[in-house]
């Protein structure tokens with residue numbers, strides 16, 4: 089074609105990236121790929137392996153080892169053996185290793201980008217410009233955390249041996265998100281890449297080998313979901329970090345429940361992309377292309393739900409369609425391509441099935457007349473209109489290049505639609521009005537919000553979800569905590585131990601004054617009789633000291649309903665929240681002797697011990713009142729020009745079971761920080777000594793605490809705590825007493841964050857457990 093003709097047609101010519109070096113690498117290391125265990129290359133004990141293909145062409149790239157139990161055991165044993173050495177290696181030295189990895193990633197940038205594209209099908213433009221630079225950035229950034237570890241996180245150490253299982257959508261990047269913070273904190277790892285995309289993880293192992301990383305610090309085992317399960321269920325793993333589907337996340341939550349393993353889950357999403365009528369429409373259209381067609385939509389935080397204000401919807405959809413028609417789908421090795429291949433035929437079929445279902449349910453599917461390659465796993469950019477908020481295609485994660493479009497009229501409606509999902513990973517807000525942008529950003533229940541931008545990621549900004557999108561953060565200071573634990577994490581919660589501080593002396597003479605009172609429940613700011621109408625005797629050393637209501641699942645239901653209705657507490661400004669907590673402290677103090685007498689009568693504590701417990705409780709209310717307006721977020725330094733605001737947000741509705749030890753102080757230690765951070769609480773006081781908590785009702789009523797913010801349900805824990813743990817309206821459980829395993833298992837349905845509440849945990853730990861971090865990205869420029 090003549091230059092003149094090219095200029096006239098302005099068509100794109102092919103711009104293929106060379107695969108020469110990648111082919112040489114594959115020839116050198118393949119075609120049968122081993123695994124990297126204890127600093128050496130091994131083949132699986134079973135001899136089993138499977139093929140890996142280029143999804144754009146179907147070409148066989150090699151065979152991958154299927155690790156079985158013996159291989160996983162060997163990898164875990166190697167990581168365990170390497171742990172003492174690595175965790176005691178000076179931060180500066182760990183930093184040097186991470187830095188060396190970062191340099192090697194940069195040095196082999198093109199090779200890694202091409203390998204990733206061949207194995208995954210994503211455009212080389214993306215692997216070259218997004219995935220691999222971010223991988224290097226992660227290792228550089230975390231070299232810094234290793235260097236600063238001891239001074240930045242005093243009192244913390246590594247968790248131990250980490251089992252990490254990652255998906256196929258950003259193979260090397262997900263590996264970096266997992267391995268870099270783990271190594272920085274002094275952990276050792278066993279990582280399994282996804283079966284479709286194992287090769288770049290093996291290339292990474294070769295890098296670790298080349299820089300002389302001590303054997304066993306990083307172990308890469310390959311295989312399918314069976315291998316993943318062997319890792320996550322392994323007895324000698326201390327922490328599991330998983331990214332993938334919510335379905336497998338649930339399985340892992342169940343499998344690890346009660347095992348004492350630390351767990352972080354980065355799961356699916358159905359993120360809203362909200363466009364207000366005052367948005368810069370052309371920027372929003374380009375943002376949308378990035379939000380949903382980047383990586384063929386196989387992005388957990390893809391902006392897959394478009395919400396456009398009705399007044400501009402028609403114009404916006406028209407522009408969107410004409411932009412979609414210009415997207416080029418084809419050979420991912422072509423640098424001028426917008427969309428490459430879907431990772432595998434099975435994923436392609438899932439996308440097709442969900443689209444068919446979308447049509448069957450009345451949705452209107454539109455696809456531009458885009459030319460697709462004849463071979464390989466390709467799917468065109470797709471838009472669904474005429475859908476409703478409850479349509480399957482609007483609720484389910486497609487994990488493909490499929491956008492659903494809804495409209496809204498008011499800001500309130502936009503927020504309600506945005507939050508009408510079981511997920512909470514990310515969201516994008518487009519408006520030129522700063523009030524609209526920030527108010528909506530704060531109102532969306534998700535871990536990352538991008539204002540007038542989308543899909544921004546950086547090593548220094550935590551990423552992770554709310555609700556069924558999982559828990560834990562990856563990146564930045566927030567992400568480091570996922571790989572650390574307090575060095576002195578002890579059995580402070582051990583009730584027997586704590587109880588020994590109370591001397592079993594005779595009850596106070598005042599005890600008798602409580603004898604004839606049956607304490608009710610405290611629900612929605614009112615004292616309520618238990619639904620079942622039964623009460624229980626509360627025994628003290630000298631006999632019965634009172635009665636409490638015997639709670640059941642209906643009381644739990646009512647309490648959760650009241651707590652959900654009171655989540656506006658989160659919007660009460662921190663100063664006002666602290667004032668209310670101060671009032672509680674003051675009012676409790678005024679009644680110190682009454683509470684001390686109650687404690688003595690219930691527990692047999694000596695008058696001085698009981699008085700000390702009340703004083704501790706008063707101090708605790710003061711303490712958390714003080715914290716209310718001081719747990720600041722952060723402004724992260726990222727590679728984006730603009731501000732990234734890390735905001736602490738309450739988790740929502742939290743259920744708390746309180747221990748028998750220190751029935752008043754323990755109750756306060758768990759409930760007060762949650763209230764200080766803006767959560768609504770359903771507290772279950774000590775089963776044995778509940779009256780100190782029920783006596784608090786009057787204190788609460790005279791302290792202006794809004795109704796429903798704190799609800800108290802008494803009774804036999806085993807009769808209703810399971811209902812609380814299962815309840816989808818409860819966002820998190822703090823287990824101060826009882827079997828944490830049972831709570832973890834029961835909370836699988838909505839992926840609650842569960843904390844084995846430790847009365848001796850540091851304030852910092854408690855504050856982190858009481859909040860989520862939301863990162864709000866605000867680019868700016870003239």
Ligand code: NDP
Nearest residue numbers: 254255281282283312313316317332333336355356388487
């Ligand atoms: P999975 O959740 O199945 O896989 C993620 C990783 O977990 C893979 O390494 C997988 O192994 C492994 N795995 C599978 N089963 C188990 C198990 N029982 N125990 C431990 N590990 C296991 O996601 P898929 O890759 O199959 O994708 C399915 C759907 O998940 C997608 O359509 C998408 O909706 C969602 N997804 C979400 C992602 C996110 O980032 N939120 C990322 C990827 C997928 P292997 O794949 O090797 O069999």
